[in-house]
Amino acid sequence: MSILVVGSVAFDSIKSLSGSVEKELGGAATYFGLSASYFTDVKVVAVVGEDFGPEQEAVFKKRNIDLKGLQRSSGKTFHWGGEYGENLNEAKTNFTHLNVFESFKPELPAEYRQTPYLFLANIDPRLQAEVRRQMNGAKLVGGDTMNYWITGHRENLLQTLKVIDVLLINDTEAKMLGGESNLPRAAKRVLAMGPKALVIKHGEYGATIFFREGAFGIGRHPFRAPTLPLDEVKDPTGAGDSFAGGFMGYLASQNAINRETLKRAMFYGGVMGSFAVERFGTRRLQELTRDEIDERFQIFRELTHLE
Ligand code: AMP
Numbered sequence: 001m002s003i004l005v006v007g008s009v010a011f012d013s014i015k016s017l018s019g020s021v022e023k024e025l026g027g028a029a030t031y032f033g034l035s036a037s038y039f040t041d042v043k044v045v046a047v048v049g050e051d052f053g054p055e056q057e058a059v060f061k062k063r064n065i066d067l068k069g070l071q072r073s074s075g076k077t078f079h080w081g082g083e084y085g086e087n088l089n090e091a092k093t094n095f096t097h098l099n100v101f102e103s104f105k106p107e108l109p110a111e112y113r114q115t116p117y118l119f120l121a122n123i124d125p126r127l128q129a130e131v132r133r134q135m136n137g138a139k140l141v142g143g144d145t146m147n148y149w150i151t152g153h154r155e156n157l158l159q160t161l162k163v164i165d166v167l168l169i170n171d172t173e174a175k176m177l178g179g180e181s182n183l184p185r186a187a188k189r190v191l192a193m194g195p196k197a198l199v200i201k202h203g204e205y206g207a208t209i210f211f212r213e214g215a216f217g218i219g220r221h222p223f224r225a226p227t228l229p230l231d232e233v234k235d236p237t238g239a240g241d242s243f244a245g246g247f248m249g250y251l252a253s254q255n256a257i258n259r260e261t262l263k264r265a266m267f268y269g270g271v272m273g274s275f276a277v278e279r280f281g282t283r284r285l286q287e288l289t290r291d292e293i294d295e296r297f298q299i300f301r302e303l304t305h306l307e
Contacts, residue, residue: 001139001252002041005032006106006131007121007241008078009046009070012281013094016084018234024281025056027078028121028144031238034285035245035272036119037063038293039253043112045069045131049077049100059286068109073100088236088277089170089203106131113137117252119244122146125153125160132163140257142166142248143195144240150177162194168244170201184210184222191215197262199247199269201240204233209266218259225266226303228274228296235280239273242285246272271296 010027014020033042043066048056052072060067078101081094106127116139120128125145132141143164149157150173157177161167167190171183177193178186183200187210190198196215201207206226213220247269254261271293278284 001116001255002043003036003117003119003248003252004043004045004069004108004112004115004135005029005036005119005121005245006045006069006128007032007119007123007144008101009044009048009052010078010080010101011051012237013079013081014083014235014237014280016088016233016235017086018232019280021235021280023079025059026080026238026281028238028241030059030282031241031276031285032119032121032245032248033060033065034063034282035242035276036249036252037065037245038272038288038290039246039249039268040117042066042249043069043115045106045108045112047071047073047078047100047104049073049075052077059282062286069107069112071104071107073103075100077101082237084236088233091237108134116140116255117248118142119248120144120160120164121241121244122149125149125157129156129160129163132160139255140165140248140251142168142244144168144244145173145177147173147176158193161190164195166197166199166248167195168199168201168240168247170203170240174198174200183208187222199266201243201273203227203236203239204229206270207243207266209262216257216259216262218262223259223263223266225263225270226300227270228299228303230274230278233277236277238276238282238285242276243269243273246270267297267300268293271300
């Protein structure tokens with residue numbers, strides 16, 4: 001089953017304690033798409049400017065990602081600058097040049113509208129809702145958001161949350177959205193806003209999925225998946241989107257949503273996030289093989305297995 005992602009395709013300028021890169025291909029839809037492409041067919045809806053050339057396009061083409069939904073506008077591609085210190089779970093934004101992203105109006109090619117799996121990456125919740133509306137037949141809708149929308153555009157976000165099945169956010173965002181500093185209580189409040197399940201990402205410590213009572217016909221007990229303790233994290237950018245790509249990509253590949261597939265999807269999410277941070281930008285995600293992914297999946301199993 002194929003998957004459609006709408007979100008940012010960007011150039012990122014990133015500094016971390018391991019070095020720096022300038023105008024490296026990034027963006028939430030890029031990380032998500034590359035990650036999900038190891039599990040299923042991916043279509044990207046996004047906007048880029050005139051500085052997005054054959055070199056960038058080739059990265060998507062190599063992974064067989066469908067770019068018919070990629071709009072090209074006059075002007076420059078979205079450019080984000082960020083920096084990490086010792087705390088790799090927190091990015092400091094140096095600049096956000098929206099450029100062509102500022103007037104982004106997602107337009108779905110007619111043939112895209114029947115795509116069964118949809119991921120609404122971190123964009124204006126009004127745009128997320130608009131895409132969701134055009135995709136009425138979607139079987140599973142995942143979504144992301146960030147502090148900016150939670151604090152400044154809450155009403156719009158609350159409307160969008162009603163039409164998202166699985167929301168994937170980090171601890172800080174979950175506490176902020178739920179208005180509650182205790183995580184399980186925050187999760188309960190977020191689930192009351194609409195999503196059937198909430199995946200809370202704990203950065204280098206893994207992720208937990210919480211379920212709304214009765215959702216997907218499974219028990220409501222939460223489930224936690226690990227991440228791999230790595231010797232060196234070069235660049236945490238895109239870890240969350242790569243997690244989401246592995247999570248949704250695996251579910252789409254199985255086309256069955258139950259406790260077992262959701263648990264495995266959490267593991268595949270962690271696996272893809274752990275690959276993403278090993279090199280700057282999307283470099284590691286561009287050159288993976290399915291064998292490497294499954295090998296690491298086994299390591300994750302070992303990490304948590306109890307006889
Ligand atoms: P993550 O580290 O998973 O939260 O995602 C990082 C990616 O999000 C980077 O590649 C950025 O280009 C992109 N990004 C940063 N700020 C924004 C924003 N305001 N809207 C959309 N995408 C963004």
